[in-house]
Structure formats: C-alpha cells, structure tokens
Amino acid sequence: MIGCGCKICKANLGEFTNELILTGEPPNKVLLELEKQGLTVSKKLLKKHLAAFEIDYPIDNWDSVEIDCKPVTVNLNDINFDEYNFDINQPESIIAYLQKLNLKVYLNQMKITLQVQQDVIDGKAPNVPTEVLRNLAIAYEILNKSTGMNVRVNQQEALKVVESLGFTIQNQSFLPYKNVQNNSESETD
Numbered sequence: 512m513i514g515c516g517c518k519i520c521k522a523n524l525g526e527f528t529n530e531l532i533l534t535g536e537p538p539n540k541v542l543l544e545l546e547k548q549g550l551t552v553s554k555k556l557l558k559k560h561l562a563a564f565e566i567d568y569p570i571d572n573w574d575s576v577e578i579d580c581k582p583v584t585v586n587l588n589d590i591n592f593d594e595y596n597f598d599i600n601q602p603e604s605i606i607a608y609l610q611k612l613n614l615k616v617y618l619n620q621m622k623i624t625l626q627v628q629q630d631v632i633d634g635k636a637p638n639v640p641t642e643v644l645r646n647l648a649i650a651y652e653i654l655n656k657s658t659g660m661n662v663r664v665n666q667q668e669a670l671k672v673v674e675s676l677g678f679t680i681q682n683q684s685f686l687p688y689k690n691v692q693n694n695s696e697s698e699t700d
Contacts, residue, residue, distance in 0.1 A: 515563035522550045528557070529564055538569060606657075613650075613657045620650040 514520025519528050524545060531541045538557055545552055558568045597604035624647045630636040655661050670680060 515560060517560045517563070518552055518556060519545065519550065519560045522548070524548055524550060525560065525564075528560060529566060532561060532566055532569065535569075610654075610657050613654045617650040617654040620647050623647075 514525035517525075519525050527548070528541060528545065531544060532538075536544070538554060542552065542554065542557060561568050592599050595608060597608045599605065624639070624643055627636065627639050627643050631639055673680065
C-alpha cells in the first residue's frame, strides 16, 4: 500500500499533494491541481490525507473572502415617482406595476433554471444546483403573493369540480370565474 491508503495516495499523488501544501498552496488550488492530474477529491478527503501525514490543514483564504458590505439607505420621502409608470394617487396602478415587476423577476429566474437544466441534459453540468431551484421557488412565491395567482387558479378548479358533480354555486361574489365552464349536464335530465 502506498502512503496512507486514501484515494490520493492510491493515485500516487500523495507526495505531490503534501509538497503543494507544505510550499503554501491553499487547499482549493491543491484540489484544482489534483483535478488537472485526473483525480477529483473533496476537501474532507484532503484533510484526512494531510492528517495521516501529520500536516496541518491550512486556512483556505478562498473560503474567507472579505466582502465590504455597506448598508443601503433609502429615504422614502426622496423617491422620484416620475421614473415609474404609475400614478401614486391610484393604488391599483402601483399594484399592477409591482405585479408586472414580480412577473418579470419570475420569468427571468425561469430562464436561468431552464438554461441550467439544459446544461445538465447536454452534459455540460453534473446537476442542477439547489440554489437555482431555491431561487425559482422564491421568485414564484413572491409572484404568487403579489398576484394571489394560486388562490384564483385553485378556486376556479374547485368550482369546476363542484359544478361537474351537478351542483350549482349560489354565491359567486368572492372571485370572478368567468373562464370556468361547466361542460357537464345534470344526470336527471
């Protein structure tokens, strides 16, 4: 058995890996170098390998990138509503604007998701990252909350089912469902 018996040592890359770490290469660069040699391993395996040779796993600067975040301040009294396409005295126009904006965000995220799925189908990516699916779910939830879309759709479907069973809806004032058609006829006719 060569080295510690891990995947790195079995590929005869143990000494190469140790040398990279001991000369100060960060772990992510070592992993990239191993990949260039045809060996894909995880950070966990690299840590295990180094521990077997009593080499400390160095702090990976790529994982601790400092980001300078500054708070965004918004003074609601200074918003210039002229740049938006709605009348601030008509709340319906503001709601319609927000709904359109949320729909655009959702459609853009859908494009991203479909492209990533196509990349998986074409073999360009191993899988769809969970964050892409999570972002799509969040965009849908925002759209849904701003439009009430699922309530209208589910209610109209429920009304279709009830009427298909031969029942008549007496109070239809809660939501218009003019697109719902009753194709069933009473069985007693």
